[in-house]
Amino acid sequence: MNTRYLKEFLVIAEELNFSAAAKRLYTTRPTLSEHLAELEDELGCKLVERGHGKPALTPLGRRFLGTASDLLGQWDEVVGEYRDLSDNLLTVTVSATNLPWLEAPLLRARHRIVEKWPEGKIDIVTDSGPLATVDALGERKNDIVVVGCKSFSEAGHRLLTKEHPGFVLNAETTHLFMTEDNPLLGRDTIRAADLDGAVLLLPPDVHQSYERDGVADRFAANGARITLKTMPFRDHAEYFAHDFGCAIGVAPDTLVPRFGLDRRPGLRLFDLDDMDFSTDFIAVFRDEFVESPHGRVLFDEMKAAVAQGEPAA
Missing domain, CATH: 1.10.10.10 (Winged helix-like DNA-binding domain superfamily/Winged helix DNA-binding domain)
Incomplete structure (x- = not known):
């Protein structure tokens, strides 16, 4: 009308x-x-x-x-x-894959901004699918991505200083897991060398970072030749529901309760006795997003929330 x-x-x-x-x-x-x-x-x-x-x-x-x-x-x-x-509107696009690590600082930052700027509105838009790599920033698919950097690698931190604005969100253990078809399922303790010849099956959004961080070389230094492999999984749910057979999967600590991996029959989470597999999760922002006035405010508030260890509102 x-x-x-x-x-x-x-x-x-x-x-x-x-x-x-x-x-x-x-x-x-x-x-x-x-x-x-x-x-x-x-x-x-x-x-x-x-x-x-x-x-x-x-x-x-x-x-x-x-x-x-x-x-x-x-x-x-x-x-x-x-x-x-x-x-007064700021739209923030993140990958659903990245959301677990961004939820607390992003929601807390939004709460703080609205308190200071009542007329403002921040819309958080999530895209499903594996859009959690730095490439998604260049392709303007995401405004923020979370990059995992293994504790034995400085590649992710160099990425921040040279290419994109960002900050470390947190560090957490990345567990390995196997399903009931794996012959190592009943082993009391597992060392890196026990995985010699194994396939490490990864979600698409982390495969690139595992290559970058030299994970295969790290295993080789500990007596295991492994193969890094990925498949076109749409999201974490599809990845964890896959039939792993004799392959080994990876599960950051944040995702274990989110997908009930610690309660799933026929699945065993484990850590290697002789090899640290912890990961630093780093929030990386699209340059143009941070250069915008509202984007800069969100960036600063998120960084402050992380530094102060504030929970989500």
Whole structure:
């Protein structure tokens, strides 16, 4: 429905004279009549009787007076809201894969910003799928990604200093896991050398970082030749539901309770006795996002929330 036609109807109803109404609206009488006819056609009823005498509102026309006024009032509120949002809305796009590590600082930062900036609004949009690599920043698919960097590698930290703004979110253990078809399932303790010849099956978003951090070389130094492999899993849920057979999977500590891996029958989580497998999770931001005024505010508040160890609001 054209809001201009509603405004014109209200003036016609007030004047009950097409020439006077046209003059007030800075239009012509034929144009006004045409617009009224279109409005009546859309509603499927007659609003104004236009005979040889003075125009008059029909019973439905009198009823529509209140409806038209309400609709215009609601529309004015919508216009006002979106005009304000044009300067105060920040949309943040993150991968659903990355969300576990970003939730607490992102939600806390949003809460702090809204406290300081009541008219502001921050929309957090999550994309499903493995869009959690730095490539997603360059392709403008995400505004923030979380990059995992193994404790024995400095590659992720060099990425921050040389290419993108960001900060370390937290460090946590990355567990390995196997399913019931693996011959090592019943072994009391497992060392790196016990995985000699094994396939380490990885989600697509971490495969690149495992190659970058030299995980295979680290295993080799501890007596195991392993193969790093990935498949086009859509998300973590599909990855953890896969039939691993004799392959070994990886599960950061944050995802263990999220996907119930510690309670799943036929699945064993384990850590190597002789090889540290902890991971630093680093939030990396798209340059243009941080350079925008609102994006910079969010970046600073998230960094402060992480530094102070604040929980989500």
